[in-house]
Amino acid sequence: MNKYLKPSSIACYILLFIVFFIIGAATAGLSGVAKNQGLAGGAIVLEYGIMASFGGLALAIFLISKTSTSNIKKANWVILLIVLLTLAFLGFRSTSTEGATFSPKRPQPKTVTIPVNFTNNSTAERIGLGLFSPNFFENEVLYFYAVQNFDRPIEDNPKLDSITFAKTELGKYTITTAPPWLQPEHLKLDYGILFFKIIRIGKDYIQLEGNSTTEQTYFVSRWSGDIILWPEFILNTFMLEFPEGKTQAIRIKPVENASSIQNSSHLMRAISIQDFWVEVEVLDDQWNKIDTGWIKWRDESQLLIQYSLLS
Numbered sequence: 001m002n003k004y005l006k007p008s009s010i011a012c013y014i015l016l017f018i019v020f021f022i023i024g025a026a027t028a029g030l031s032g033v034a035k036n037q038g039l040a041g042g043a044i045v046l047e048y049g050i051m052a053s054f055g056g057l058a059l060a061i062f063l064i065s066k067t068s069t070s071n072i073k074k075a076n077w078v079i080l081l082i083v084l085l086t087l088a089f090l091g092f093r094s095t096s097t098e099g100a101t102f103s104p105k106r107p108q109p110k111t112v113t114i115p116v117n118f119t120n121n122s123t124a125e126r127i128g129l130g131l132f133s134p135n136f137f138e139n140e141v142l143y144f145y146a147v148q149n150f151d152r153p154i155e156d157n158p159k160l161d162s163i164t165f166a167k168t169e170l171g172k173y174t175i176t177t178a179p180p181w182l183q184p185e186h187l188k189l190d191y192g193i194l195f196f197k198i199i200r201i202g203k204d205y206i207q208l209e210g211n212s213t214t215e216q217t218y219f220v221s222r223w224s225g226d227i228i229l230w231p232e233f234i235l236n237t238f239m240l241e242f243p244e245g246k247t248q249a250i251r252i253k254p255v256e257n258a259s260s261i262q263n264s265s266h267l268m269r270a271i272s273i274q275d276f277w278v279e280v281e282v283l284d285d286q287w288n289k290i291d292t293g294w295i296k297w298r299d300e301s302q303l304l305i306q307y308s309l310l311s
Helices: 007-031 040-066 069-101 230-235
Strands: 130-134 141-145 159-167 173-177 186-188 193-201 205-209 217-221 225-229 239-241 267-274 277-283 289-296 306-308
Touching (some): 040 069, 230 267, 267 289
Antiparallel strands (some): 130 193, 141 159, 159 173, 186 193, 239 306, 267 277, 277 289
């Protein structure tokens, strides 16, 4: 009988196929390649297992070609023992994990209440680069890092703290846990609003203000949300106003010595941005457009306008 088709050889093929499939699938799971991939995660793990199992078949063919039939039989028993022990370990681990997952005594996270802010009434001198909005629709956790080595990926630096998000029965989002110092620039999750002021942008990180009162900064992954620079953010606000006691002339062009328009109002809406100037529609109390003009939205250190995000 052909050596490659003997029962001991076929058993060797099957056993090494199984062993290498387990190794490949375990490698995919431990390396995290299937993490956050949804339904595709299972397919990725399966693909790794199948690719590794073909390596097992190749190894089996090589061993059979170089080894006597009696030694193949001995090797089969050893491989079988390894397979059984591995399956027993995986079964025990799965049972333990399932028991922990469905424990009825597991404490539920406590919802943290944080003050809501819809307008920029801050008197802080630091204007920053814009605002950062975490993607809590896809990521349940936002990690804050202590960046000690900028040569390493942000995720390899120590984690200082985190915010966890959850979806309510009504389909809205809420914060379930948060650090006590958390005070973002704007927060109203049921409207999809959560903004932190950006202080610095790196290749894979953002330095932001975790507390808009103390101006304490923290680092987050650049890929954990969206960067909205000030011009884009202002163009998407609902309304602009002048801070109390800091009214400007609304000019016909974006230059200091340009003439002022005749119509003036405390209600404005952004149209376009040019350097430190924003073109605005001037509105009456009924929100009807009565004129257009230009105002300065910032100087070298601070915002010169107030904005509202919601009507």
